[in-house]
Amino acid sequence: MRSTPLSINRTGAVLTALxxxxxxxxxxxxxxxxxxxxxxxxxxxANRLWGAGYPLDAIDEGIIWNYRLSRAVVAACCGAALxxxxxxxxxLLRNALADPYILGISAGASTGAVAVAILGIGAGMLTxxxxxxxxxxxxxxxVSLLALRAGRGTGAIILAGVAGSQLFNALTSFIVTKSAxxxxxxxxxxxxxxxxxxxxxxxxTLALPVALGGLLVCLWHARALDAFTFGAxxxxxxxxxxxxxxxxxxxxxxxxxxVMVSIVGSIGFVGLVIPHAARFLVGVRHGLLLPAAxxxxxxxxxxxxxxxxxxxPGQVLPIGVITALVGAPAFALILSRGRAAS
Amino acid sequence: MSLKAETVSWSAGGRLIVDAxxxxxxxxxxxxxIGPNGSGKTSLISLLAGIRPPKSGTVSLEGRPLAQTTRxxxxxxxxxxxxxxETTERITARQAVELGRTPHLGAxxxxxxxxxxxxxxxxxxxxxxxxxxxxxxxxxxGERQRLHIARSLAQQPQILLLDEPTNxxxxxxxIGLLELVxxxxxxxxxxxxxxxxxAVFCDRIAVMDRGRIVAxxxxxxxxxxxxxFAVFGVAATVERDEDGxxxxxxxxxxxxxxxxxxxxxxxDHAR
Numbered sequence: 001m002r003s004t005p006l007s008i009n010r011t012g013a014v015l016t017a018l019x020x021x022x023x024x025x026x027x028x029x030x031x032x033x034x035x036x037x038x039x040x041x042x043x044x045x046a047n048r049l050w051g052a053g054y055p056l057d058a059i060d061e062g063i064i065w066n067y068r069l070s071r072a073v074v075a076a077c078c079g080a081a082l083x084x085x086x087x088x089x090x091x092l093l094r095n096a097l098a099d100p101y102i103l104g105i106s107a108g109a110s111t112g113a114v115a116v117a118i119l120g121i122g123a124g125m126l127t128x129x130x131x132x133x134x135x136x137x138x139x140x141x142x143v144s145l146l147a148l149r150a151g152r153g154t155g156a157i158i159l160a161g162v163a164g165s166q167l168f169n170a171l172t173s174f175i176v177t178k179s180a181x182x183x184x185x186x187x188x189x190x191x192x193x194x195x196x197x198x199x200x201x202x203x204x205t206l207a208l209p210v211a212l213g214g215l216l217v218c219l220w221h222a223r224a225l226d227a228f229t230f231g232a233x234x235x236x237x238x239x240x241x242x243x244x245x246x247x248x249x250x251x252x253x254x255x256x257x258x259v260m261v262s263i264v265g266s267i268g269f270v271g272l273v274i275p276h277a278a279r280f281l282v283g284v285r286h287g288l289l290l291p292a293a294x295x296x297x298x299x300x301x302x303x304x305x306x307x308x309x310x311x312x313p314g315q316v317l318p319i320g321v322i323t324a325l326v327g328a329p330a331f332a333l334i335l336s337r338g339r340a341a342s
Numbered sequence: 343m344s345l346k347a348e349t350v351s352w353s354a355g356g357r358l359i360v361d362a363x364x365x366x367x368x369x370x371x372x373x374x375x376i377g378p379n380g381s382g383k384t385s386l387i388s389l390l391a392g393i394r395p396p397k398s399g400t401v402s403l404e405g406r407p408l409a410q411t412t413r414x415x416x417x418x419x420x421x422x423x424x425x426x427x428e429t430t431e432r433i434t435a436r437q438a439v440e441l442g443r444t445p446h447l448g449a450x451x452x453x454x455x456x457x458x459x460x461x462x463x464x465x466x467x468x469x470x471x472x473x474x475x476x477x478x479x480x481x482x483x484g485e486r487q488r489l490h491i492a493r494s495l496a497q498q499p500q501i502l503l504l505d506e507p508t509n510x511x512x513x514x515x516x517i518g519l520l521e522l523v524x525x526x527x528x529x530x531x532x533x534x535x536x537x538x539x540x541a542v543f544c545d546r547i548a549v550m551d552r553g554r555i556v557a558x559x560x561x562x563x564x565x566x567x568x569x570x571f572a573v574f575g576v577a578a579t580v581e582r583d584e585d586g587x588x589x590x591x592x593x594x595x596x597x598x599x600x601x602x603x604x605x606x607x608x609x610d611h612a613r
Contacts, residue, residue, distance in 0.1 A: 094430075096430065219449075220449045221449070222449070223444055223447060223449065226441060226444070227441060227444045229429045229431050229433060229438070229441060230424075230427040230428070230429050230438075230441075231427060231428075231429075233388070233393050233424060233427075234422075234424060234427050236393040236413060237391055237393055237417060237420075237421065237422035237424075238417055238441060238442070238444040238445055238497070239412075239413050239414040239415075239416065239417025239418065239444055239445030240413060240414075240444070241412070241413045241414075242413075279432070283432075284431045284432055284433050284437070285437070
């Protein structure tokens, strides 16, 4: 595989990718408990974005615009951001098992959410999401501090992350068992497994800039990530300011993860599996791998959300259940095929 | 391009690994660093490459301390081939060499035809052109090492630092690789294990022992029977050719008594 630019192919690939993403969004809006024809979805979008003025059923239009489309966009952002984090962390930590939650962020978010929902911290001023965000940031700060004190090397931050995760998961369980009634416990459990039900447009205004900003920051460092192929010392000898790149990219992944977890809860497996799937599709060069992973993650998450709504009629499954149920076998397949190809 | 270390020290875990080393690398020379395991060769090479900041002292490139030079600037002039750099990524041989262009490319400056040519040439230099599409993990240790060298050549440095570059290579490739490096218009600093390689290819040899440079000079000045015994604890005979080059022949260790009498004999002989 040469990295000489093949401009025609590249433009074609970008257009195809965007078309796929758009198609996924439209399907995400059309499929659900009440199926809505695609042309109605198209007309709703035209009405809302350009004031096209098609006469439509107000309920259909409301469902599409207020519920499903915002939800699909957030799912896409979330899938893209978690996948990007996975790619970046796997490259920087040189560990194929690294995922956005390895830094203890999701565990911290859970504790934050539980603290707000059950202990009533913030006296009603804090929403569940905000609580989760603060929890995530606090956990990341603690893990970073521990990693810095533990010494250099990528092993330190992984170990610190594992320790942090255990601590915050234990805290979450402690709070839930001590203070929650049965209904609260069930609600929290549902949130912990990932849930897009409550998502509305204000969430999009947070998720979209964070995902796009994250993508740009990562793309800017694509060559630096490539340079980590043979380790941090090799990257340094290739002219990469290793410490600065670590700080920028790990902070960026922490922020992306914290925001996404605070909106939709902790959705597992996406950040681990999608990077491997994308590598399988486009190779290991980050200039291509990062956008490919973001796109695959976005589409995968929209699809998982659709499945979570239709798989049991009349009931919404936590999306984390779907991502793991679909993700684990897919991961196994990629692993075994990767073996066979080598 | 001159590279100079002035009273450079470095320690790890409370132990002094590199101890107040002064070393000036002359432009265009092939400088070998020899010494027993753990004598600080690798650490010194890292310090010279600027990927580790010295605990005290300075390393300077063209009179400018590396601490005041950006990583990118350093990498445009100094390339490093580490002893063991491995990856589990599924990259091709060519992609490994392409990494060498990193310091010359920015986030916004795209890969160009020129970069492709440079990578082609680097692959050719190490005789790996036919392997360019092969996956990294299917290559032998020697092939990987040659690709590391190709990557450092693609970096187009003026100074090449090598840490035991001939590990894993068969004798043909050991000689070929050193000959290849020697033939480049580059300043080379190489940590070497094989004293005969050092004798054949180096302009000067520095001897490291317990973090210090204990001797520095031409191969014939440095490679003496006494010094080899003192530093490596090995009995050897150094033979000299008419053209001034020298050759080290190791002798089989014998029971201690003989060894002592042997060295006494050798000392007598020297007197």
